Amino acid sequence: MTTISTYTVPVAEGKYPTVFHREFLVEQRADPTYTVQPQSTTIPPPTQSALLLKGVGEKYTLVTDHAIPTISKKDEILVKIQAVGLNPVDWKGPAYNFGIPALPWINGRDLAGTVIQVNDENSRVHVGDKVLVPSTDYRDIRKAAFQEYAVATHFNAARIPSSSDVHASASLGVAFVASVLALGVSLGLDFRGSRCPGPDLQDVLEGLDVEGIPGDIRGECFASVAEGERLRRGDWVAIWGASTTTGYITLQLAKLAGLHVVCVADIARHGARLHQLGADVLVDRQDTERAVDIIRGVTKGKLRYAVDIVGAETAGLLERTLDDTIREDGSHAHLLGLTGLPKERKPGVVYHTVPIKLFHTSPVVGEKMVSWLERLLETGALQLPEIVRHEGGLSSINESLEVLRQGSVSGKRIVVDLGL
Known part of the structure; x- marks a missing residue:
């Protein structure tokens, strides 16, 4: 059993104590999956390096005197960031002026690192834990990844088992959140029967106060x-x-939950990997009309569910593969678009977006999801993305984002090592 030396910082009445980790005395907890390396950590310095976006269309600017974010709520933790996973939104947001609440701003949605502060001694994660954090709450600058330290909530942080690489883990979070919410909330899939059982999020939602779910995603949460x-x-x-x-x-x-899956992609480049992950049918995206015909043929014109991750145009192609007749029980076909949907709608199709903010606004949903992610990683049921690791820390992120923008890295995630 691990013994950790801690001390509590005195705080004003009505505040929660902040617990800092001082020293690990042994190497493992009772759970051997999560190893703790002996080390010594002190209170972080008052300032840090961070990447600031100062203007739309500009590159990020590295500063070295930015204040370290402070934890202010009982559920919050402070993470010293070790690796940052890059997402297309990290360059598209500044280029096209979306997802930027104010200027200057800090972006970055995927991070992995070490917990150095907790605000609740009963937190599900502890000081010294290695965690990955999907930062979906982009309006809270404290939670952004393009800095040395970031705030997170314990119900949005997944512990990284010793068998998993920290850098690969930094590429996983936001994509996992989007996938689980797409399948489990928007399309209503029950993960309890999976080979590595997960939650039935529709059942979880039924137990929540509806008024506690943000109004702009409430309809999506209950559409299925x-x-x-x-x-x-x-x-x-x-x-x-x-x-x-x-x-x-x-x-x-989808395969863990027992679904049959048609995968549309560049099969020459990615077919082997998709086949290895369990795809039932591979369809090449190069000839889009042929792709539509193949999907309709394989599913005998009875396809009822489709997920598009590319854009409105390809979502429109998927729409054509669906059986949009309304069944006798009143049920419909379902089309989910992560980055866009067709403008014209068919009465026999329910159109979905991903209610991403449910992850960080509902502690119950968030904790169910990250707890399942921990089990998936522990058991090896979920394979981590292939990554391209870039060195150079925060100062290299502009260059790495340009590589991402050019599309020269396909089927892999760029992860930047912060060297901390």
């Missing part, structure tokens, strides 16, 4: 609550953009 609308074991689902990280994870979770 009716039993006849829910994706279930044995159904077919088509994924366009299956070679993306989100596609890889969606494929794996």
Whole structure:
């Protein structure tokens, strides 16, 4: 059993104590999956290096005197960032002026590192834990990844088992969140029957106070609550953009839950990997009309569920593969678009987006998801994305984002080592 020397910082009445880790005295907890390396950590310095976006269309600017974010709520933790996973939104947001609440701003959605402060001694994660954090709460600058330290909530942090690489783990978070919410909330898939059992998020939602769910995602959260609308074991689902990280994870979770999966991608480049992950049918994206015909043929014109990860145009192609007749029980076909949907809508199709903010606004949902992710990683049921590791810390992120923008790294995630 691990013994950790800690001390508590005195605080004003009504505040929660902040617990800092001082020294690890042994190498493991009772759970051998999570190893703790002997080390010594002190209170972080008052300032840190960070990447600031100072203007739309500009590159990020490295500063060395930015204040370290402070934890202010009972559920919050402070993470010393070791690795940052890059996402397309990290360059698209500044280029096209979205997802930027104010200027200057700090971006970055995927991080992994070490917990150095907790605000609750009963937190599900502890000082010294290695964690990955999907930073979906982009409006809170404290939680951004492009800095040396970031705030997170314990119910949004997944512990990294010793068998998993920290850098590969930094590539996983946001894609995992999007995949689980797409399948488990928008399309209503029950993960309890998976080979590595997960949550039934629709059942979880029924136990929540509806008023506590943000109004702009409330309809999406309950769009597939009716039993006849829910994706279930044995159904077919088509994924366009299956070679993306989100596609890889969606494929794996779908197969764990017993679905049949059609994957649309550049098969010459990514077919072997998709086949290895369990794809039932591979369809090349190069000839889009042929792709539509193949999907309809394989599913005998009865496809009811489809997920697009590319954009509105390919979502429109997937729409054509669906059986949009309304069944006798009143159920529909379902089309989910992560980055866009067709403008014209068919009455027999329910159109979905991913209610991403549910992950960080609902502690119950968030904890269910990261707890399942921990089990998936512990058991090896979920394979981590392939990564391209870039050295150079925060100062190299502009260059790495340019590589991402050019698309020269396909089917892999760029992860930047912060060298901390």
